[in-house]
Every structure is written in C-alpha cells, then in structure tokens.
Amino acid sequence: MVQFRDAVSAYKALNGLICVYKPPCVPVKQVMHIVKTNLCRDLNALPGRPIEKRVEIVGSTTEPMQVKLVPNYADNPLVCGPRYINDDIRCSWATHLGLFSSGVLLLGINEGTRITYKINVGRPTRAFKVHGQLGKATDTYFWNGRTMERSTFHHITREKMDKVVAHMQAAHQKTMFEQSGLQMDSQQTYELASQGLIRPADNKLPVIYGMKCVYFNPPNFTLEIQSVNEYDKYLWTLIHDLGVQLKSTAYCTAVQCIRQGKFDVDLALLRKHWSLEHIAYNMNMCQEILDENERLLKPESAILSA
Structure with a gap:
C-alpha cells in the first residue's frame, strides 16, 4: 500500500485513473462526491505545510x-x-453507469480527467452480467416497474434458452452490418471484420458483439453481454424481448458491469476501500494497464454509419 509522509506530496500524486465498483442505486455523481470527500478527509489528516x-x-x-x-x-x-476541500479535486467518469446498474466504473482524478475523455472517445467494449426472471412482465422491463402480465415458464429449457440467445446475437450482428450498408457475404465486410471489432459511427447506436446464457435456474437466469454504446434501459429491453421469443415473459432484476476494456471487477475498489492509500495504489495499477494498452487512449476509427 502507498504511504505518504505529508499532504502536499500526496496531493501531487493524485493525477491519474482509478477503477471503482459502483454499488446499485447510487448515482455516479454521488460516487464521485464520496471519493472526493474521502480524499479530502485523508489529505487533511496528514501533516500539512x-x-x-x-x-x-x-x-x-x-x-x-x-x-x-x-x-x-x-x-x-x-x-x-x-487545507483541502472537494473543489480542489477534479473528477470525471469515462463511461456512465445507470442508477440501478453496478460494477466497474472508471474515474479520472485531477489530470486523469484527460484520460477519461480519451477513453470515452475510444469507446472500449464493456461486458455485463444481466440478470433476469421469467414469468412476469413490467411496464419498465425492470423489477421496480408495475406488473403488466404473468405467464408460465415451465416449458422453457436450457436448450431453448441457448437457441434463442444465439438467434438474438446473430440478429443484432446482422442489423449492425445492414445499417452500414454492407452485405454479409461481401469481401469488403470480411476485410473490415478481420481488422477487429467494428464500431458504429454514431456513438448513440448500441451494438451487441456477444451474448450467451451463463446461468439458468428457472425462473432465474443470467446473460453475459459484450457491447458498446449500450445503456441500462437497452439491456432491460433485451431481457423483455428474450421472454417474448421464448413464448413467455421476462423482466430484468439486475445489471452488473464486469469489465470495461482491460479493467475488470478484480481491479475495482469496493466502497470500503475508497481511501487515499487504496486509491493511490489502484491508480498505479491502472497506469500500468494503460501503459501496456496504449490503444485505449486512441480514438477508434468509426466504420459503421448511423
């Protein structure tokens, strides 16, 4: 763990990127406020000038x-x-997480805000674990919505679930190419796909790269989704559509971001570790990852058109 002798040297070292675990039902702005408040508390506890x-x-x-x-x-x-107040510390997020979502959240501290901007422009892919439940549909597609319909789900098996999920993944990928004006069997499409992940030109257009069922115990199930430009309500809609295609109903119970680019949950700081020493150590680890993967800071060339 990083140890500091005085507050001045500690404050000068707080320039970089950190990875924290955002709890559910806690806004991103509140997470940033808590981090800045804890940093000021620990800085003021150190010997000052x-x-x-x-x-x-x-x-x-x-x-x-x-x-x-x-x-x-x-x-x-x-x-x-x-000596130190919240206004002395700048903080920004790289990619947003919804209120009810939890998981990996990248924050930039002071000069690290420039890094979050570059990561946001580069648009790295994110992996989610989306939890759902069969047998009920809500008006918001989430657990806190009003119940609109109930149905049976005993006819749904793991084989049917995997088949429908694979069909939805193929349909999303086909739509992605169609929106770009490319033919699935053309040479140009093959050459673009061989260069790596194809990202849309419109940063508001969600794209699904992978989807699979990693847990199935009716009525509960969990999907692992790899995507870019997604948002929480879009993931809720996927669960609702899955229930419809299974000839039943389903709603989302939780959304957890498990990876963003090269940053995963193993690196994320829990709320009890949002302190100066742990944040400084985490900042050094994030910097090592950035040094090894400089591509994260470079904007991806947009290939798909809106």
Missing part, C-alpha cells in the same frame, strides 16, 4: 524597534478551515 509567519514590528517609535516573525493565525486550519 508549515503555518506561514507574519512580520511584526514592536517597540516604541522613539526608540529602536524590533522585528519579529510570529505565527500567522489567519493561516491556521482552525481559523481558515481545512
């Missing part, structure tokens, strides 16, 4: 006067307040 001195001239004006340096009480933290 010496209190400034002020010049004081004493004695009678008719005699030689004495010049002394005395403590400047106006610079005392008990008078002027804490």
